[in-house]
Amino acid sequence: MTSSEPAPVGRFHSGRMVDGIPHMLGAWRVTTEDEAVAGRVAALMGGRPSLVGTAVGGGSLEVLTERESVRVLLDGTGAVRSDLVFWRGDELVHRCDGVAFLSPETRRGQPCGCPMLLEDRKAAVRSKAGPAPRIDVVFRIAADPALGEFRFRTGSWKLAERLWEVEQALDGIDGQAVCDLALESVVYTASRGREVCYRKPVLTVLGSPDSVAAEPGPDDDAMTSPSPAMAGPDGPARALRPGGRS
Numbered sequence: 001m002t003s004s005e006p007a008p009v010g011r012f013h014s015g016r017m018v019d020g021i022p023h024m025l026g027a028w029r030v031t032t033e034d035e036a037v038a039g040r041v042a043a044l045m046g047g048r049p050s051l052v053g054t055a056v057g058g059g060s061l062e063v064l065t066e067r068e069s070v071r072v073l074l075d076g077t078g079a080v081r082s083d084l085v086f087w088r089g090d091e092l093v094h095r096c097d098g099v100a101f102l103s104p105e106t107r108r109g110q111p112c113g114c115p116m117l118l119e120d121r122k123a124a125v126r127s128k129a130g131p132a133p134r135i136d137v138v139f140r141i142a143a144d145p146a147l148g149e150f151r152f153r154t155g156s157w158k159l160a161e162r163l164w165e166v167e168q169a170l171d172g173i174d175g176q177a178v179c180d181l182a183l184e185s186v187v188y189t190a191s192r193g194r195e196v197c198y199r200k201p202v203l204t205v206l207g208s209p210d211s212v213a214a215e216p217g218p219d220d221d222a223m224t225s226p227s228p229a230m231a232g233p234d235g236p237a238r239a240l241r242p243g244g245r246s
């Protein structure tokens with residue numbers, strides 16, 4: 001999250017803006033400024049590179065892939081970073097881990113006053129009174145690690161609340177970890193029986209490169225089957241707390 005890090009060769013997106021309105025996608029969208037990277041992503045994940053004038057938060061080439069899941073390599077727990085941020089205009093007024101401030105330096109470590117319960121945190125965001133999750137995942141595509149590092153940024157509560165499990169799993173693997181990064185569909189019945197469908201990003205840690213293939217096998221339907229570890233009900237708001245690994 002610091003500016004001194006090398007820029008990723010491309011970014012993964014779970015949606016796109018259409019006429020200023022965010023739209024979720026059923027498959028990964030990848031943006032890059034590198035033609036070779038765009039071509040390789042299209043070869044690996046389907047779709048084809050197209051020029052986009054001003055891709056928000058990305059490069060000038062875009063690939064609308066055909067894959068809702070991609071097998072990736074993560075370099076330890078440092079590959080996933082998360083915080084809670086609250087912007088007022090251009091000003092970052094609250095940045096914390098859910099318990100204590102992370103910045104500014106003068107307030108670092110002091111209690112930030114965020115509610116403990118996830119529902120209360122969501123309510124605070126809705127009433128523009130509290131911070132929302134910001135998660136960055138840095139990874140390489142397992143089928144072609146030499147392509148370089150990609151980044152996926154999300155504000156998904158669904159991912160935030162299970163992140164402690166991901167971190168715990170990454171902790172248990174020495175060196176690089178093979179994971180599936182997927183856009184999983186969620187269907188629920190809203191008020192008045194209306195069925196609502198959306199996609200949530202899911203990161204599933206599979207194991208080390210010695211034991212897990214760089215591509216899912218023909219019988220390994222990682223595209224659709226939810227991981228048992230990630231399919232649980234909404235957990236408590238402990239995803240963003242250090243030491244919350246029970």
Ligand SMILES: [Zn+2]
Binds near residue numbers: 084098099112114
């Ligand atoms: Zn806070």
